Amino acid sequence: MWIYEKKLQFPIRIKNPNPKMATLIISQYGGPDGELAASLRYLSQRYIMPISEGKALLTDIGTEELAHFEMVGTMVYQLMKGASDEEIKASGAGPYFTDHGRGVYPTSAAGNPFTAAYIQSKGDPIADLNEDLAAEQKARSTYEWLLRMADDPDVIEPLKFLRQREVVHYQRFGELLMKVQDYVESKKYF
Amino acid sequence: MTVSDRVRLLDEIRILEFIAVELNLYLDNNPNDHKAIRDYNSFTKQLMAVKDEYQRRYGPLSNFGTAWSQSPWAWLNDPWPWELD
Numbered sequence: 234m235w236i237y238e239k240k241l242q243f244p245i246r247i248k249n250p251n252p253k254m255a256t257l258i259i260s261q262y263g264g265p266d267g268e269l270a271a272s273l274r275y276l277s278q279r280y281i282m283p284i285s286e287g288k289a290l291l292t293d294i295g296t297e298e299l300a301h302f303e304m305v306g307t308m309v310y311q312l313m314k315g316a317s318d319e320e321i322k323a324s325g326a327g328p329y330f331t332d333h334g335r336g337v338y339p340t341s342a343a344g345n346p347f348t349a350a351y352i353q354s355k356g357d358p359i360a361d362l363n364e365d366l367a368a369e370q371k372a373r374s375t376y377e378w379l380l381r382m383a384d385d386p387d388v389i390e391p392l393k394f395l396r397q398r399e400v401v402h403y404q405r406f407g408e409l410l411m412k413v414q415d416y417v418e419s420k421k422y423f
Numbered sequence: 424m425t426v427s428d429r430v431r432l433l434d435e436i437r438i439l440e441f442i443a444v445e446l447n448l449y450l451d452n453n454p455n456d457h458k459a460i461r462d463y464n465s466f467t468k469q470l471m472a473v474k475d476e477y478q479r480r481y482g483p484l485s486n487f488g489t490a491w492s493q494s495p496w497a498w499l500n501d502p503w504p505w506e507l508d
Protein backbone atom coordinates (compact mmCIF):
# COMPACT_ATOMS: atom_id res chain seq x y z
CA MET A 234 0.00 0.00 0.00
CA TRP A 235 1.18 3.51 -0.70
CA ILE A 236 -0.13 6.75 0.74
CA TYR A 237 0.23 9.96 -1.24
CA GLU A 238 1.52 13.01 0.58
CA LYS A 239 0.26 16.23 -0.94
CA LYS A 240 3.53 18.13 -0.97
CA LEU A 241 6.87 18.10 -2.81
CA GLN A 242 9.92 16.70 -1.06
CA PHE A 243 11.79 19.90 -2.01
CA PRO A 244 10.07 23.18 -2.96
CA ILE A 245 9.86 24.09 -6.67
CA ARG A 246 8.82 27.61 -7.58
CA ILE A 247 9.96 28.35 -11.14
CA LYS A 248 8.88 31.87 -12.04
CA ASN A 249 10.25 32.10 -15.59
CA PRO A 250 9.07 29.60 -18.22
CA ASN A 251 11.76 27.90 -20.32
CA PRO A 252 10.25 25.35 -22.72
CA LYS A 253 13.63 24.20 -24.06
CA MET A 254 14.86 23.38 -20.55
CA ALA A 255 11.59 21.50 -19.93
CA THR A 256 12.31 19.20 -22.88
CA LEU A 257 15.78 18.43 -21.49
CA ILE A 258 14.73 17.89 -17.86
CA ILE A 259 11.99 15.51 -19.08
CA SER A 260 14.75 12.91 -19.46
CA GLN A 261 14.85 12.50 -15.69
CA TYR A 262 11.09 11.85 -15.81
CA GLY A 263 10.94 9.11 -18.43
CA GLY A 264 14.46 8.71 -19.79
CA PRO A 265 16.99 5.85 -19.45
CA ASP A 266 18.43 7.05 -16.12
CA GLY A 267 15.34 8.84 -14.90
CA GLU A 268 13.34 8.69 -11.70
CA LEU A 269 10.56 6.48 -13.04
CA ALA A 270 13.09 3.86 -14.09
CA ALA A 271 14.79 4.15 -10.70
CA SER A 272 11.60 3.68 -8.73
CA LEU A 273 10.35 0.80 -10.87
CA ARG A 274 13.76 -0.89 -10.68
CA TYR A 275 14.04 -0.85 -6.89
CA LEU A 276 10.40 -1.63 -6.17
CA SER A 277 10.59 -4.61 -8.53
CA GLN A 278 13.94 -5.89 -7.28
CA ARG A 279 13.02 -5.85 -3.58
CA TYR A 280 11.02 -9.10 -3.62
CA ILE A 281 14.06 -11.35 -3.78
CA MET A 282 16.28 -9.48 -1.31
CA PRO A 283 17.52 -12.13 1.14
CA ILE A 284 17.92 -9.87 4.21
CA SER A 285 15.54 -7.40 5.86
CA GLU A 286 17.98 -4.53 5.38
CA GLY A 287 17.64 -5.04 1.63
CA LYS A 288 13.86 -5.36 1.65
CA ALA A 289 13.63 -2.12 3.63
CA LEU A 290 16.20 -0.11 1.69
CA LEU A 291 14.84 -0.97 -1.75
CA THR A 292 11.30 -0.21 -0.59
CA ASP A 293 12.34 3.11 0.93
CA ILE A 294 14.62 4.34 -1.87
CA GLY A 295 12.06 3.14 -4.45
CA THR A 296 9.51 5.25 -2.62
CA GLU A 297 11.79 8.29 -2.41
CA GLU A 298 12.39 8.01 -6.17
CA LEU A 299 8.64 8.42 -6.70
CA ALA A 300 8.88 11.72 -4.83
CA HIS A 301 11.70 12.69 -7.22
CA PHE A 302 9.56 11.62 -10.18
CA GLU A 303 6.96 14.10 -8.93
CA MET A 304 9.59 16.84 -8.52
CA VAL A 305 10.85 16.38 -12.08
CA GLY A 306 7.29 16.35 -13.45
CA THR A 307 6.63 19.57 -11.54
CA MET A 308 9.71 21.25 -13.05
CA VAL A 309 8.61 20.29 -16.56
CA TYR A 310 5.06 21.48 -15.88
CA GLN A 311 6.17 24.84 -14.49
CA LEU A 312 8.75 25.42 -17.24
CA MET A 313 6.13 24.83 -19.97
CA LYS A 314 3.14 26.42 -18.31
CA GLY A 315 3.65 30.14 -18.88
CA ALA A 316 5.38 29.83 -22.26
CA SER A 317 3.56 31.26 -25.27
CA ASP A 318 3.26 29.29 -28.52
CA GLU A 319 5.77 31.74 -30.02
CA GLU A 320 8.28 31.13 -27.25
CA ILE A 321 7.88 27.38 -27.62
CA LYS A 322 8.46 27.63 -31.37
CA ALA A 323 11.51 29.87 -31.01
CA SER A 324 13.03 27.75 -28.22
CA GLY A 325 13.21 24.56 -30.24
CA ALA A 326 10.74 22.75 -27.99
CA GLY A 327 8.42 22.31 -30.98
CA PRO A 328 8.87 18.54 -31.38
CA TYR A 329 7.85 17.89 -27.75
CA PHE A 330 4.98 20.38 -28.05
CA THR A 331 3.71 18.63 -31.17
CA ASP A 332 3.32 15.33 -29.35
CA HIS A 333 2.42 16.48 -25.83
CA GLY A 334 1.46 20.16 -25.79
CA ARG A 335 2.19 21.52 -22.34
CA GLY A 336 1.56 18.10 -20.79
CA VAL A 337 4.07 15.94 -18.95
CA TYR A 338 4.94 12.67 -20.71
CA PRO A 339 7.52 10.03 -19.70
CA THR A 340 10.05 10.28 -22.49
CA SER A 341 13.77 10.86 -22.85
CA ALA A 342 15.10 14.22 -24.02
CA ALA A 343 15.91 12.52 -27.33
CA GLY A 344 12.22 11.58 -27.72
CA ASN A 345 12.27 7.89 -26.83
CA PRO A 346 9.17 6.96 -24.81
CA PHE A 347 9.69 5.30 -21.44
CA THR A 348 10.36 1.57 -21.56
CA ALA A 349 10.98 -1.08 -18.91
CA ALA A 350 13.94 -2.10 -21.07
CA TYR A 351 15.83 0.62 -19.12
CA ILE A 352 15.81 -1.58 -16.02
CA GLN A 353 16.58 -5.12 -14.99
CA SER A 354 15.33 -7.36 -12.22
CA LYS A 355 17.63 -10.34 -12.39
CA GLY A 356 16.47 -12.52 -9.53
CA ASP A 357 20.00 -12.23 -8.15
CA PRO A 358 20.48 -9.69 -5.34
CA ILE A 359 24.20 -9.18 -6.01
CA ALA A 360 23.62 -8.50 -9.71
CA ASP A 361 20.67 -6.23 -8.93
CA LEU A 362 22.57 -4.15 -6.38
CA ASN A 363 25.48 -3.71 -8.78
CA GLU A 364 23.00 -2.40 -11.33
CA ASP A 365 21.58 -0.05 -8.70
CA LEU A 366 25.01 1.41 -7.94
CA ALA A 367 25.58 2.11 -11.64
CA ALA A 368 22.07 3.53 -11.99
CA GLU A 369 22.66 6.04 -9.20
CA GLN A 370 25.91 7.17 -10.83
CA LYS A 371 24.23 7.55 -14.22
CA ALA A 372 21.41 9.58 -12.68
CA ARG A 373 24.03 11.75 -10.94
CA SER A 374 25.79 12.45 -14.27
CA THR A 375 22.50 13.28 -15.96
CA TYR A 376 21.80 15.87 -13.27
CA GLU A 377 25.29 17.26 -13.79
CA TRP A 378 24.75 17.58 -17.56
CA LEU A 379 21.42 19.29 -16.88
CA LEU A 380 23.04 21.65 -14.37
CA ARG A 381 25.55 22.67 -17.06
CA MET A 382 22.64 23.73 -19.26
CA ALA A 383 20.64 25.52 -16.56
CA ASP A 384 21.03 29.20 -15.69
CA ASP A 385 17.97 29.91 -13.53
CA PRO A 386 18.48 29.46 -9.76
CA ASP A 387 14.83 28.31 -9.50
CA VAL A 388 15.84 25.36 -11.70
CA ILE A 389 19.36 24.88 -10.39
CA GLU A 390 18.43 24.43 -6.72
CA PRO A 391 16.05 21.48 -7.17
CA LEU A 392 18.46 19.88 -9.68
CA LYS A 393 21.26 20.14 -7.11
CA PHE A 394 19.04 18.58 -4.45
CA LEU A 395 18.19 15.68 -6.78
CA ARG A 396 21.84 15.21 -7.71
CA GLN A 397 22.78 15.03 -4.05
CA ARG A 398 20.13 12.37 -3.35
CA GLU A 399 21.72 10.11 -5.99
CA VAL A 400 25.01 10.39 -4.12
CA VAL A 401 23.32 9.36 -0.86
CA HIS A 402 21.48 6.47 -2.50
CA TYR A 403 24.75 5.24 -4.03
CA GLN A 404 26.33 5.28 -0.58
CA ARG A 405 23.46 3.33 1.01
CA PHE A 406 23.38 0.74 -1.81
CA GLY A 407 27.13 0.25 -1.44
CA GLU A 408 26.76 -0.52 2.27
CA LEU A 409 23.90 -2.88 1.52
CA LEU A 410 25.86 -4.72 -1.17
CA MET A 411 28.56 -5.56 1.39
CA LYS A 412 25.96 -6.89 3.81
CA VAL A 413 24.29 -9.01 1.15
CA GLN A 414 27.68 -10.33 0.01
CA ASP A 415 28.51 -11.33 3.61
CA TYR A 416 25.14 -13.02 3.91
CA VAL A 417 25.54 -14.96 0.67
CA GLU A 418 29.08 -16.02 1.71
CA SER A 419 27.90 -17.19 5.15
CA LYS A 420 25.18 -19.32 3.53
CA LYS A 421 27.77 -21.19 1.47
CA TYR A 422 29.36 -22.75 4.54
CA PHE A 423 26.21 -24.06 6.18
CA MET B 424 7.75 36.76 -3.76
CA THR B 425 6.13 36.74 -0.34
CA VAL B 426 6.08 33.46 1.45
CA SER B 427 2.76 32.69 3.09
CA ASP B 428 2.32 31.19 6.56
CA ARG B 429 1.14 28.02 4.84
CA VAL B 430 4.34 27.70 2.84
CA ARG B 431 6.46 28.51 5.89
CA LEU B 432 4.80 25.65 7.75
CA LEU B 433 5.17 23.38 4.73
CA ASP B 434 8.88 24.18 4.54
CA GLU B 435 9.21 23.28 8.21
CA ILE B 436 7.55 19.93 7.46
CA ARG B 437 9.90 19.38 4.52
CA ILE B 438 12.97 20.01 6.67
CA LEU B 439 11.87 17.65 9.45
CA GLU B 440 10.77 15.01 6.98
CA PHE B 441 14.07 15.24 5.12
CA ILE B 442 15.94 14.52 8.35
CA ALA B 443 13.59 11.58 8.99
CA VAL B 444 14.17 10.20 5.46
CA GLU B 445 17.94 10.44 5.88
CA LEU B 446 17.89 8.73 9.27
CA ASN B 447 15.48 6.10 7.96
CA LEU B 448 17.75 5.11 5.05
CA TYR B 449 20.75 5.05 7.38
CA LEU B 450 18.89 2.91 9.92
CA ASP B 451 17.85 0.42 7.25
CA ASN B 452 21.54 -0.55 7.13
CA ASN B 453 22.32 0.14 10.80
CA PRO B 454 19.39 -1.21 12.81
CA ASN B 455 21.42 -1.33 16.05
CA ASP B 456 22.43 2.32 16.18
CA HIS B 457 20.41 3.26 19.25
CA LYS B 458 21.45 6.91 19.19
CA ALA B 459 20.17 7.24 15.60
CA ILE B 460 16.91 5.53 16.57
CA ARG B 461 16.47 8.02 19.42
CA ASP B 462 17.04 10.87 16.94
CA TYR B 463 14.63 9.31 14.46
CA ASN B 464 11.91 9.04 17.09
CA SER B 465 12.47 12.55 18.33
CA PHE B 466 12.33 14.11 14.81
CA THR B 467 9.29 11.98 14.03
CA LYS B 468 7.52 13.36 17.08
CA GLN B 469 8.29 16.95 16.02
CA LEU B 470 7.24 16.19 12.45
CA MET B 471 3.91 14.72 13.56
CA ALA B 472 3.19 17.82 15.65
CA VAL B 473 3.91 20.25 12.79
CA LYS B 474 1.92 18.13 10.32
CA ASP B 475 -0.97 18.14 12.76
CA GLU B 476 -0.92 21.91 12.95
CA TYR B 477 -0.70 22.23 9.16
CA GLN B 478 -3.59 19.84 8.58
CA ARG B 479 -5.81 21.59 11.13
CA ARG B 480 -5.24 24.89 9.32
CA TYR B 481 -5.03 23.96 5.65
CA GLY B 482 -6.56 20.51 5.19
CA PRO B 483 -5.14 17.00 4.93
CA LEU B 484 -1.66 16.27 3.59
CA SER B 485 -2.55 12.61 3.11
CA ASN B 486 -5.76 10.69 2.53
CA PHE B 487 -7.17 7.15 2.64
CA GLY B 488 -7.86 7.42 6.35
CA THR B 489 -4.55 8.89 7.46
CA ALA B 490 -5.88 12.37 8.35
CA TRP B 491 -9.22 13.95 9.24
CA SER B 492 -11.02 16.12 6.72
CA GLN B 493 -12.85 19.37 7.23
CA SER B 494 -16.19 19.83 5.51
CA PRO B 495 -16.52 20.26 2.54
CA TRP B 496 -14.02 17.52 1.57
CA ALA B 497 -10.73 19.35 2.14
CA TRP B 498 -8.58 16.90 0.14
CA LEU B 499 -9.57 19.06 -2.84
CA ASN B 500 -8.02 22.21 -1.38
CA ASP B 501 -5.68 24.08 -3.73
CA PRO B 502 -2.83 24.33 -4.41
CA TRP B 503 -1.61 20.91 -5.51
CA PRO B 504 2.12 20.28 -5.12
CA TRP B 505 3.03 21.02 -8.74
CA GLU B 506 1.31 24.40 -8.65
CA LEU B 507 3.37 27.45 -7.67
CA ASP B 508 3.26 27.74 -3.90
Ligand SMILES: [Fe+2]
Nearest residue numbers: 271398399402
Ligand atom coordinates in the same frame (compact mmCIF):
# COMPACT_ATOMS: atom_id res chain seq x y z
FE1 LIG C 1 18.30 7.70 -6.53
